Amino acid sequence: MIDKALIGGRKYYGLIAVLLGVIGVGVLCYLWQFFYGLGITGLSRDVSWGLYIAQFTFLVGVAASAVMVVLPYYLHDYKAFGKITVLGEFLAIASVAMCMLFIFVDMGQPLRVLNVLLHPTPNSVMFWDFMVLTGYLLLNLVIGWISLDCERKGVAPPKWIKPFIYLSIPWAVSIHTVTAFLYAGLPGRHLWLTAILAARFIASAFASGPSLLIILCLIVRKTTRFDPGKEAIQTLAKIVTYAMSLNVFFLGLEFFTAFYSQIPGHMHPLVYLYAGLEGHGALIPWMWTSTALAAIALILLVNPGTRKNENILAFAVVAVFFSTWIDKGMGLVVGGFIPNPLEHVVEYTPTLPEVMITLGVWAIGFLILTVLFKIAVTVKEEAAS
Amino acid sequence: MYDGGKIVAGLVLFLALVTSPIWYNVVTGKAEYKPEPKIVTQEKECVAPKAWMTAMHMTLLNDWRDSVVREGNREYVAANGKAYNMSLQNTCMQCHPNKAEFCDRCHNYASVKPYCWDCHVEPKEKK
Amino acid sequence: MGVNRRDFLKITGLGTLVGVGGKAAADLVFKGQVEAQEARPNEGALVGKRWAMVVDTKKCIEKIHKDGCKDCSIACHTVHNVPDFGNPKDEIKWIWQDTFEHICPNQHHPFTSESLEGAPFLALCNHCDNPPCVRVCPTGATFQRDDGIVLMDFHRCIGCRFCMAGCPYGSRSFNWRDPRPFVQNAREDFPTRMRGVVEKCNFCAERLAEGKPPACVEACKVKALIFGDLEDPHSEVREVLHEHYSLRRKPELGTMPQIYYIV
Numbered sequence: 001m002i003d004k005a006l007i008g009g010r011k012y013y014g015l016i017a018v019l020l021g022v023i024g025v026g027v028l029c030y031l032w033q034f035f036y037g038l039g040i041t042g043l044s045r046d047v048s049w050g051l052y053i054a055q056f057t058f059l060v061g062v063a064a065s066a067v068m069v070v071l072p073y074y075l076h077d078y079k080a081f082g083k084i085t086v087l088g089e090f091l092a093i094a095s096v097a098m099c100m101l102f103i104f105v106d107m108g109q110p111l112r113v114l115n116v117l118l119h120p121t122p123n124s125v126m127f128w129d130f131m132v133l134t135g136y137l138l139l140n141l142v143i144g145w146i147s148l149d150c151e152r153k154g155v156a157p158p159k160w161i162k163p164f165i166y167l168s169i170p171w172a173v174s175i176h177t178v179t180a181f182l183y184a185g186l187p188g189r190h191l192w193l194t195a196i197l198a199a200r201f202i203a204s205a206f207a208s209g210p211s212l213l214i215i216l217c218l219i220v221r222k223t224t225r226f227d228p229g230k231e232a233i234q235t236l237a238k239i240v241t242y243a244m245s246l247n248v249f250f251l252g253l254e255f256f257t258a259f260y261s262q263i264p265g266h267m268h269p270l271v272y273l274y275a276g277l278e279g280h281g282a283l284i285p286w287m288w289t290s291t292a293l294a295a296i297a298l299i300l301l302v303n304p305g306t307r308k309n310e311n312i313l314a315f316a317v318v319a320v321f322f323s324t325w326i327d328k329g330m331g332l333v334v335g336g337f338i339p340n341p342l343e344h345v346v347e348y349t350p351t352l353p354e355v356m357i358t359l360g361v362w363a364i365g366f367l368i369l370t371v372l373f374k375i376a377v378t379v380k381e382e383a384a385s
Numbered sequence: 386m387y388d389g390g391k392i393v394a395g396l397v398l399f400l401a402l403v404t405s406p407i408w409y410n411v412v413t414g415k416a417e418y419k420p421e422p423k424i425v426t427q428e429k430e431c432v433a434p435k436a437w438m439t440a441m442h443m444t445l446l447n448d449w450r451d452s453v454v455r456e457g458n459r460e461y462v463a464a465n466g467k468a469y470n471m472s473l474q475n476t477c478m479q480c481h482p483n484k485a486e487f488c489d490r491c492h493n494y495a496s497v498k499p500y501c502w503d504c505h506v507e508p509k510e511k512k
Numbered sequence: 513m514g515v516n517r518r519d520f521l522k523i524t525g526l527g528t529l530v531g532v533g534g535k536a537a538a539d540l541v542f543k544g545q546v547e548a549q550e551a552r553p554n555e556g557a558l559v560g561k562r563w564a565m566v567v568d569t570k571k572c573i574e575k576i577h578k579d580g581c582k583d584c585s586i587a588c589h590t591v592h593n594v595p596d597f598g599n600p601k602d603e604i605k606w607i608w609q610d611t612f613e614h615i616c617p618n619q620h621h622p623f624t625s626e627s628l629e630g631a632p633f634l635a636l637c638n639h640c641d642n643p644p645c646v647r648v649c650p651t652g653a654t655f656q657r658d659d660g661i662v663l664m665d666f667h668r669c670i671g672c673r674f675c676m677a678g679c680p681y682g683s684r685s686f687n688w689r690d691p692r693p694f695v696q697n698a699r700e701d702f703p704t705r706m707r708g709v710v711e712k713c714n715f716c717a718e719r720l721a722e723g724k725p726p727a728c729v730e731a732c733k734v735k736a737l738i739f740g741d742l743e744d745p746h747s748e749v750r751e752v753l754h755e756h757y758s759l760r761r762k763p764e765l766g767t768m769p770q771i772y773y774i775v
C-alpha cells in the first residue's frame with residue numbers, strides 16, 4: 001500500500017516539501033544540541049524539563065484519544081465511526097512517534113537510551129512509560145495497517161486482530177495514566193502531586209485528540225473525494241464537548257483544593273502561572289489565553305446551534321486544541337518547577353534552536369501523518385469507486 | 386531478468402568498491418602493520434596476562450567499574466595473588482601514563498573511540 | 513521502598529544476560545589465565561551502616577558571618593573536579609549556602625529568631641533513607657548503597673533528569689554542556705563528568721574507602737560538620753543529636769533525610 005503515498009498531486013508534494021524543509025532545519029539544530037549539549041536550550045538546574053517534555057506530555061494525550069473512535073465502533077458497533085477508525089489509529093501512530101522523538105531529543109546522553117532496557121527498573125515510572133508507549137505504537141501499526149489492507153482488498157479483517165483491538169482500548173488509557181504518574185508521584189512538586197492528575201490528563205486528551213481529528217476530517221473532506229461523514233464529525237464534537245467540560249471541571253478542582261486549603265506550597269505554582277510570583281510571570285499571557293480559548297470553545301460547543309455549524313465547530317475545536325496545548329504543555333510542566341525546591345523563582349524561556357528542534361519533531365509527526373492519511377484516503381477513494 | 390548485464394556489472398562494481406580496502410592492503414602489504422602499544426612501566430607484570438589484557442581490557446574495566454561504583458569493593462586480588470586498587474586513573478594510568486602511545490595507538494588503528502577520557506583525567510604527558 | 517542492592521543485582525543480572533555471551537566465550541579462550549581474582553573492600557576503609565551528617569548551624573553561621581567562609585564548598589568542589597561556569601543557568605553545585613528560610617521553608621515564620629532570619633545554611637544531598645531519586649531513575653544509574661549513601665553511576669546515566677524532578681531538595685545538577693573546560697586544574701585522582709549526565713554530592717564515597725572523612729568535614733575549621741554512623745550508638749553524630757534539638761529538611765515528605773541541622 002506504500003505505493004499510494006508516492007503518487008499524489010502538486011499540493012501533496014508541496015506539503016511534503018515544506019515539512020521536509022522544517023525537518024531539515026530541526027535536524028541541523030539537533031546536531032548542534034547533540035555536540036554542544038542541552039545547554040543550547042533555556043533549561044537550567046531549576047527548570048530541568050521544558051518545551052520538549054511539554055510537547056511529549058500533550059502528545060501522549062493526542063495519541064491516547066484514538067480510543068475515542070475505536071471504542072464506540074468496536075464495543076458499541078457505532079457504524080458512523082467505521083470510516084474514520086483508521087484515521088484515529090494513524091493519528092495515534094504519528095503522535096506516539098512524536099512522543100518518542102521528544103523524549104529522545106530531551107536526553108542528555110541519547111546514545112545510552114537503551115540502558116532503560118538493558119537495566120530494567122520496574123520501580124521507575126519512566127521505565128513503564130517506555131514500555132506502554134512502544135506497545136501502543138506497535139498495536140496501532142498492526143491494527144491500522146491490517147484493517148486498511150483488508151478494506152483495500154474488500155474482505156473482512158482477520159479474526160486474530162480482534163483481541164489486539166480490544167487490548168488497544170485499555171492500553172490507550174494506560175499510556176496517559178502512566179504519563180500522569182511520571183508527575184503525580186513526585187514528592188515536593190505540588191502542582192503535580194495530585195490524585196486527579198491522571199484523570200485530568202485523560203479528560204484533556206479526549207478533548208484535544210478528537211479536536212485534532214475533527215480538523216483533519218474537515219481537511220480530508222475539502223481536499224479529497226473521501227467524506228468522513230457529517231454524523232461522525234458531530235459525534236466527535238459531542239465527545240470533545242463532554243471531555244473539555246470535564247477537563248475544565250478537573251482544573252477547577254485543583255484551584256479549589258489549593259486556594260480553599262490555603263496551603264502555600266499548593267498555591268504557589270498556580271499563582272505563578274496565572275498572576276505571577278515575586279515579580280515573575282512569563283506564562284501569565286499564555287495561561288489566560290488558554291483560559292479564554294477554553295471558555296469560548298465551551299460556549300460554542302455546549303450550544304447545539306453553534307456546534308452543528310461546521311464552520312463554527314472548526315473554530316471551537318481549534319480553540320480546544322490550543323487551550324489544552326498550553327495548559328497541559330508548558331503550563332503543567334514549567335509550572336511544576338516554579339518555585340524551585342528552595343522556594344526561589346527561576347524562570348524558563350525556550351531558546352530559538354530549542355523551538356526549531358521542537359518544530360522539526362512536529363514536522364516529522366505531520367509528515368508521518370500526511371503519508372499515512374494519504375494512503376488511507378486513497379484506499380478509501382478506490383474502494384468507493 | 387531485464388537489463389541483466391547492467392545489474393551484474395553494477396553488482397561487480399559494488400563488490401569491488403566494498404572490498405577495495407582489502408585489495409589495497411594485499412597489494413601494498415599494509416595489512417602486515419600491527420600497532421604496538423609502548424609499555425614504559427618498570428613493573429614486571431600487569432593485573433592479568435598480556436594476551437588477556439590485550440583482548441579483554443574493556444571487560445576488566447567494566448567489571449572494575451561496577452565493583453567500585455556499585456558494590457564499593459575497590460580492591461582487586463589478581464591471579465598472581467597481588468592486590469590492586471581498582472582505578473583507571475590511579476592504577477592503570479600510573480603504569481601507563483603515556484596515553485598517546487599506549488591507548489591511542491591501538492584505538493586509532495581500530496578506529497574505536499572509547500569515551501573514558503570524557504571524564505577520566507589523563508596524566509599530563511612528560512615531553 | 514525502592515529496591516535494595518540484592519534485588520537490584522538480580523534485575524540487572526537478568527537484563528545483562530544477553531551481553532554476557534561475549535564474555536563467556538572469551539573466558540573459554542583464556543581459560544585458567546585469570547582465575548582466582550576477587551574483589552573486596554579496601555583495608556582501612558571507613559565502614560558504616562547508616563552514614564549521616566550533622567550541621568552545627570551556630571558554629572557555621574558564626575564563621576560565615578565572621579569571614580564569609582566557604583571552606584567546605586571549595587574543598588568539595590576541588591576534590592571532585594566540580595566545574596565553575598560562572599553563570600546560574602549552567603551552574604553545578606554539590607554543597608552550597610542558602611538562607612534558613614529557603615533551606616527550611618516550612619520552619620520559617622515572621623518572627624523567626626534574629627539569629628536564624630536570613631542566616632546562611634548549608635545545602636547538599638540529603639542521602640535520604642527513602643530517596644525519591646533512586647525510585648524514579650529508569651536505569652539504576654542512581655542507587656542506594658547498603659550504608660545509606662545515594663550514589664550515581666555516571667556511566668549509566670542517560671540524562672533524562674527524572675531524578676532532578678524527583679528530588680524535593682534541589683540537590684541535583686545537570687551537565688548542560690561539556691564541563692571539562694570549566695574545571696580549573698583538574699585533579700588526576702578523580703574523574704570529571706561529561707556533558708549530559710546528572711551529578712550531586714557523593715558523601716565522598718571515594719574518600720571513605722581510603723579511611724578519610726568527607727572533604728567538607730575535613731575542611732571545616734570550626735568543626736561545624738560532624739559525620740558518622742547513626743547505627744553506632746557511640747558515634748559522635750548520635751551523641752550530638754541526643755544532646756541538641758535538630759531539624760531535617762521537609763520531613764513531611766517521608767524521604768527521611770540524613771542531614772541534620774542543629775539550631
